[in-house]
Amino acid sequence: MSSTIRALVLLLLVASCGGTEGTAPRNLENACAILDERPHYTRALKRTERRWGVPVAVQMATIHQESKFIGNARTPLRFALGVIPMGRQSSAYGYSQALDGTWEEYKDKTGRGRARRDDIDDATDFMGWYMHQSQRSLGIPKNDARNQYLAYHEGRTGFSRGSHRGKPWLMSVSNRVASRAVVYHNQLAACGRL
Numbered sequence: 637m638s639s640t641i642r643a644l645v646l647l648l649l650v651a652s653c654g655g656t657e658g659t660a661p662r663n664l665e666n667a668c669a670i671l672d673e674r675p676h677y678t679r680a681l682k683r684t685e686r687r688w689g690v691p692v693a694v695q696m697a698t699i700h701q702e703s704k705f706i707g708n709a710r711t712p713l714r715f716a717l718g719v720i721p722m723g724r725q726s727s728a729y730g731y732s733q734a735l736d737g738t739w740e741e742y743k744d745k746t747g748r749g750r751a752r753r754d755d756i757d758d759a760t761d762f763m764g765w766y767m768h769q770s771q772r773s774l775g776i777p778k779n780d781a782r783n784q785y786l787a788y789h790e791g792r793t794g795f796s797r798g799s800h801r802g803k804p805w806l807m808s809v810s811n812r813v814a815s816r817a818v819v820y821h822n823q824l825a826a827c828g829r830l
Contacts, residue, residue, distance in 0.1 A: 657707035657754065664704060667696055667820040668827035674705075678829070680757040688764030692830070693821035694781045695760055697813045698788060702733040707754040709733065731759035734766075738791075742766070763788075770795075781817035782810045 663669040671678045681692045703709035710729055727736035730753025734742070742762050743749050751758035770776045770787040774796060778784065787795040789806060800806050824830050 657756075660704045660706050664700060667693065667823040668829060670696070670705065671824075671829060674756075677705075677756055680760045683757070684760040684764035687761065688768045688778075690764045690767045690778045690784075691817075691821065693817045693824060694767070694779060694784060695763055696820050697781050697817035698763060698785055699731050699759070700816055701785065701809065701813050702728075703731050705731065707731055707756065707759075730754045731756055732762050734759070734762055738766070780814075782814035785810045785813040 661670045661673045663673075671681075681695050684690060684695060685692050699705055707730060709731070728734065729736075732753060734753055739751075739753060739762065742765055743751050746761070746765060748758065748761070751762070753759055753762070766788060767776075767778055767784050770784055770792055771778055773792055774787055776783045776787055783795075786800045786806070789810075790799050794800070800810070821830070
């Protein structure tokens with residue numbers, strides 16, 4: 637077999653293996669269905685729960701809100717005059733929608749220099765690390781999805797200053813995250829995934 641044909645076969649094999657991370661799971665309303673469709677999520681979420689103590693349902697509810705489980709999710713582009721692209725709204729990227737600076741801090745503090753935001757293992761570990769820090773510095777319990785999400789969205793400094801209180805839309809979003817965490821927890825208990 638020629639090297640060109642081998643290279644083409646290898647390229648097709650690699651391309652066929654990695655296509656799902658750019659799309660959302662089919663049923664985002666059911667935690668068990670998400671984990672059935674993407675079994676590697678279970679390992680990542682459980683590993684983070686063991687390492688950082690953040691419940692799987694809280695992680696899943698946060699990922700749902702941030703990226704809808706799309707590994708390469710980005711914020712929308714901004715346009716000048718409605719047509720001239722002016723860059724993205726922020727540097728948020730990946731499952732966790734971590735900002736560049738916060739992601740670099742995470743990699744530095746945890747020694748995970750090769751971590752990638754579009755890798756579910758790294759993204760959940762980042763979320764666990766961030767929420768662990770929020771518990772330590774702000775006293776937010778790790779199972780408090782609402783306030784953990786507010787600190788995650790606003791940053792710990794913004795949360796401690798109460799920046800979220802002036803944003804009714806964000807308060808509504810955080811309540812939805814908390815409700816989804818409860819639903820996901822109940823679903824995971826019912827299908828034996830806790």
